Amino acid sequence: MWLASNLLFLAIGLVAISCVSADETVGTYVGNPDLKIWRNTLSPNGSFRIVIYQHDKGALGYGRVIWTVTPANLDRVDLTKFKLPDGYRTENWTKDSDLEISRWEPYYFLQDYRELRDGDSFHGVSVRLIENKSKYELPGYEERSEKQ
Numbered sequence: 097m098w099l100a101s102n103l104l105f106l107a108i109g110l111v112a113i114s115c116v117s118a119d120e121t122v123g124t125y126v127g128n129p130d131l132k133i134w135r136n137t138l139s140p141n142g143s144f145r146i147v148i149y150q151h152d153k154g155a156l157g158y159g160r161v162i163w164t165v166t167p168a169n170l171d172r173v174d175l176t177k178f179k180l181p182d183g184y185r186t187e188n189w190t191k192d193s194d195l196e197i198s199r200w201e202p203y204y205f206l207q208d209y210r211e212l213r214d215g216d217s218f219h220g221v222s223v224r225l226i227e228n229k230s231k232y233e234l235p236g237y238e239e240r241s242e243k244q
Contacts, residue, residue: 123174124149132158141193143168144221146186147175160204161185165195165221178219182206187226195221198228 126133126147135148145166151159163186164178180186180197183206187196195218212218214225 124176125172125174126170134161137189138168139189139193140191143193145170146189148186149175165219179208180218181210181212182208184212190224194224196224196226198226200228
């Protein structure tokens with residue numbers, strides 16, 4: 097009896113697993129309907145992109161802003177694999193296609209923090225660390241006020 101019930105449980109589990117589509121994707125892709133792309137900028141040499149995005153959480157609003165540096169062709173590219181480390185954000189490209197990034201202090205718990213330095217390579221792109229010059233006005237991202 098014990099063996100029969102376990103085999104039945106195993107069979108039900110296998111049927112449930114097989115009901116999941118093999119085409120179902122896991123990850124974050126540009127075509128995801130819940131994705132808000134704030135910026136999608138090709139590098140001057142045409143090899144890379146800056147993609148800044150947020151997930152639309154419906155009634156909960158937007159998730160946090162995520163900065164990525166991806167290959168130029170975004171077909172089947174999982175953006176999560178190209179996310180900048182926590183505490184950094186993309187600013188722009190130089191005329192030589194170096195990536196300008198700046199430090200910022202996230203309002204969320206740092207999960208993926210690693211130090212980036214001027215001249216480092218990030219996914220094949222040369223990094224230039226600059227002072228934070230931009231003002232983002234995106235849901236879920238606020239600049240720190242100088243007056244506190």
